[in-house]
Amino acid sequence: MxxxxxxxxxxxxxxxxxxxxxxxxxxxxxxxxxxxxxxxxxxxxxxxxxxxxxxxxxxxxxxxxxxxxxxxxxxxxxxxxxxxxxxxxxxxxxxxxxxxVRDNLESRNSKISMFWWAYFLYMIFSISLQASLLIPLYLSNDSFTVTRVESPMWILTYFMAAVQMGVTIIGIYSLIALKKESRRLSEEVTQSQLLEDSTDKPVTLSGERRTKFKVGWMYAPDKIETWLEEKEQSGWHLIHVNKGGVKFQFERSDKNLYAYSVLFEGRADRNAHAFHSEAGWERVYVSGSSWQQWSIWRQAYSEEMEKPEINDDLESKQRAAMSVAKIYTLMFSPIIVLFGFNFFSFMLPNALEQGYFSLSGIERFNTTIFPLAMSVFLISILRAWAYYFRVRS
Structure with a gap:
């Protein structure tokens, strides 16, 4: 044979x-x-x-x-x-x-994606650190001399550069392919449930629409839940959330009571989503990431009913809130350290010595934008931890 x-x-x-x-x-x-x-x-x-x-x-x-x-x-x-x-x-x-069943396969793909994202974050951090050391030197008014030293192991240097380039290309391909594969596996089991008409309570829409932007709501999910519920009670029904999760579109409707719930999942879990749907919850948004997924759910109820909760287990809520705080702390802390090192080691001393308005345009821009960026990332971390302590209390 x-x-x-x-x-x-x-x-x-x-x-x-x-x-x-x-x-x-x-x-x-x-x-x-x-x-x-x-x-x-x-x-x-x-x-x-x-x-x-x-x-x-x-x-x-x-x-x-x-x-x-x-x-x-x-x-x-x-x-x-x-x-x-x-x-x-x-x-x-x-x-x-x-x-x-594909659950283990999806988990495996998510871990591979996380590995490649960590690799690219390391690359970005490494390049940014080198740039933070060289750019101030380049922008300095002091004269300096650059001496190029030929490496005795130039073949090894070029070989490692080629290997790194190859690994980077494989990483880019892997992330793109795995994202498409995650979408295909999701479509295999169930069709998209985004913004289906609720079967619990009919909603009469007027055609009058309004768009609101909400940036950074992931750091305080309980507040976006309250905001969406108040919009429903004031006669504005959520009909669409863009893929980025920052653009919320509403349409004028009758005043309704809706319970909203924002869930954070370490990775995409279609089984959990199917369970929530069977329990009467309508999914109105899900983020594209398979390893750090956010979803928004809602369910209509009446004044005679107790407000429903998608998860009434306090311990699991606290674990989810802790995960949110830890993840954003780990994501943003290296950026704050990098920006802070650059700002306090080079930019601020230079501005104090020469005077802010004596700096060049690019130096003034960096001296202004770096502390603002650090403040934004620091506030995001603090908001995430404040959310955790609100859940714990």
Missing amino acids: SYTHFWKPFWSYHIQSTEHWVGEMSKKGYTLTHFQPKLSRFTFSEEASPHETFAISFDRSKQHPLPKALEADGWEVVNKKRKWAVYGNTKQKDEVKTSI
Whole structure:
């Protein structure tokens, strides 16, 4: 029996395409006999496959359990290798009623995205630190001499530069591919629920619209909840939130009672979203990030009813608020340190020595904008911690 080998780099970033490709190979008379996930190597034998539909899953436990409902629907394990498994079904895709769970796969993709974001943040921080040391020297009125020293290991230097460039390109590709893959996996399970008409309480709209901008509401989610509820009570119904989460569009309506809830999730969790929807909550916004996701939910209620809460567990609320405070502290603190080092070491002494208005235009701009930027980031951190202490009290 002859075997055919294929190398498919980044196949795990395109799960559905890989599944379709395995299915097409099956139609051509090839059966998947072996695959090496880490090496992106797939091996097929030239024999007819009984399966028509394929699915690939990722399981950290390496057990790959198959629920009875999936077995009854015709699913079986075709091939598995450590955390990865390929499932096959003898039915056509449109005849299959169940699907393989993707939760672990999404978690794995989110961790890879976080790794690449950390890499790029490190690169930005490193470049910014070097720039903060060189720019003041360049802008200084003092004369200096630059001496270029040829490296005795110039081959190694160029090689490492090429490697870093290659890694950066792979990182950019990975982030783009994983973002698209996250969108495809989301669409696979459920259609978008953004701003569907509420089934709890009909809303009569007048056509008169108003737009409001809210920047930085993530640092104080409880306040945006109160603001949105007050808008509903004053006769303005939320109909759209832009992808960036800063532009809120309202339309004039009857005065209604709506409970709003803003949720922060460490990573995208479609199961939790489905649970909230089944409980009668309507999702009106979800951020695009899969590893730091924000969502806004609402539910109509009447004066005779108690105001609903999407989560009445105080301990879990406190954990979520602590996560918000920690994440923004870790994100913004290095920026404050970098800007502060640059400002207090170079800009401020220079301004005090020469006088603010004696500086060049770019020096005056930097001397003004750096403390403003530090203040904005510091205020954001303080707002996040203030939110935590409000939840804890």
